[in-house]
Amino acid sequence: MSQPSPLFENPKRERFFLFALAGIQFTHILDFMIMMPLGPQFIKALSINAHEFGWLLSAYTFAAAIAGIFATYYVDRFERRELLLRLYICFIVATVACGFAPNYHLLFIARACAGAFGGILGSLVQTIVADSIPFERRGKALGTVMAAFSVSTVAGVPLSLFLANHIEFLGWRAPFIFIGFVSLVILYIGYRNIPKISGHLHHVHEGSRFQQIYQIAIAHHHLRAFLFMGLIMITGFSVIPYIALYLTANVGIANSYISLIYLCGGVATLVSSRFIGHMADRYGKVLVFRVLAIVSLIPLIVTTNLVPVPLWVVLINSTAFFILISGRMIPAMALVSQLVEPRIRGTFMSLIGSIQMLASGLASVLAGVIVTITAEGKMEHYNLVGYGAAICGLLTFWLVGYMHSDSKK
Template sequence: MVNTTHSPSPKEERIFLLTLAGIQFTHILDFMIMMPLGPQLIRVLHIDTHQFGLLLSSYTFTAAASGLLAATYVDRFDRRKLILTLYVLFIVATLCCGLAPDFVFLLIARALAGAFGGILGAMVQTVVADVVPFERRGQAMGTIMSAFALSTVAGVPLGLFLASHIETLGWRAPFFFIVLLSCGFLAVGYRYLPSLTGHLRRSDAGNVFRQIYAVVREPNHMNAYFFMSLLMLGGFTVIPYVALYYTANVGMTESFITVIYLCGGAATFFTSRLIGRMADRYGKLRTYRVVALASLLPLLVTTHLVPVPWWAVLINSTIFFILVPGRMVPGMAMITAAAAPQVRGTFMSIASSVQMMASGLASLGAGLIITRNAAGQIEHYNLVGYLAFGCTLAGIWVAQHLKVAPSATPVTRPA
């Protein structure tokens, strides 16, 4: 294999982004698909709600821990080899989920899937930043972020459909489906992902932990981590409890929640790329500021909603899903540009851990604020809305202090 400097053509870049979006889609779907399987898992594995919560949280916690661990090695390997190796390990862990005979085995398998999936998320964003110039990175991140929207659309209904219609497999069916889908994307990735080794040209002198410390303590990187935390706190304080609030306080049925996620996810699938194009045309910071300010209204409406007609709920929830996750498109484009290519893998691995920990703390913090009254309704959700409102405003202020690091890691391909 001979490496030569190569600027990808528009067609190559499009295939490259779609391949990464596919990888992103499968590992996010692997997380999303657990949520609708709760009733089956509780019944079949004879577990309680607390144990099911452990199955969900194990993915997030190990993803955060693996991101910190990955910071010790991600910038020491060819990006292509590393992302394909991690993807293989993720596929094996997901296969183990489908083969799990009991709760303990499934818990370990879910933790491993989270460990490899968490690093994959960081690596996908790192590779995009390495290949796509900053002036086009908003649209590229929009393409990658559309995988989150597609996971939202497909995760809940697909998990229920497969688990209920393939009786011989039951709750295992979704995991086997993800494995088959992932194998397809693995083959495409092996064929089309370029070798990326430009970041290896830096000097590796010194202790690896001192190098990580140097990456963390750099002021612009710290601003980026703070910005990432505020992004998560501004959304994940509210998002995990939307369905519960809609059913308990607004009077929506559980079946209508599926419609809400379908409409919101479908709309986001298209608007995330539109927001990305706007970020490239009008500037990442300017676009982020506009989308973030616009998201404040559906944030407050969602957390103060009273019983209203179903169509009013659907309009607000769709706007909510467009704007609140939509802030991530220009936001992530700015975050990926905060580090130089030589340390971007380390930087993004730590950023991934910060993202996972912040989202977990956001959900935990909101859970401590809200309560349920004797009638089963949610109380103090409005306070969660005010918290998200304040974090969003703070994020706009911090974003203005982010600086773009020197870019242009050469893309090399096999001759």
């Protein structure tokens, strides 16, 4: 049995700690992801087009990017646990507000507020893992926390779709209210199991805070990390938001099977995420990332060029897509988190989080501009989005080598 980090007296405490962080990740990722499979419902209920739906998705990501930049000013000046729990309470309030939004514009504002708090939570959770778990075991720990992505698709997305389809008087509002209730449970678990983390406060910060942030932001190896993470997000999130729309409109998959597609992908990634983390720790983060980056291009290109085929073909391809696209993030985040020392890790990871959200927002907006819906309801030019995403994926294969060399400096 591996030894726990000095922050915990036994492995059981460490597991409960990681479970609480995974729960926080689960709810804020689900809050973002639920918009994607509900795309057809939002377009119909709110009388919007694909481009406006893309902006609705991007409200979350752009707000998260801006909030992450503001967070750099204070994130390393507060004790981690207190900051995490307070931000999580704000996120819960914003998410419930989405469920009560009466129209498109107020929903847009509520999504932006949820994104502002959710985006900071994402980078803060990863910062806490990096502060608490040694690098040698960090791949597996991040695999545990990032399994939240899988759980959100295994249970959350299908259940949310079920709620939206079967609670008729609430419709698309039901998933947001559901997330709010689940988040309250996670808040209690986090309150009981996340310890005080204040080691970063013991370091002396010289000079003005703005000068410190500026120096962190312009360092050459940090700029490479920002580009690396941005390209990773563009590779996935130019394609993911429109999968449900494309499968229903072009491939002929019934809307009722979208839940099954996310369910299969989620179950598979739930199993694979810890395995990928273990492989990254054992064989090296760079090697595992490069393998995943190349192999993931196969289901990506297939997804954006798919023609009407049997459901089992769609399930095989979409499951492989979710495993490989999400799997890249595990070795990538383990490498990036090691680039800086603990005293500035919160600031750096907040900037990383902002870049991730900004890149994913830009990706969904640009994809929304490229794709068009014909008078017959078919989606066109999705293949062009796939080719652009593949180019970005190839660039990450090259850039990851710099992450490894920079982390040793």
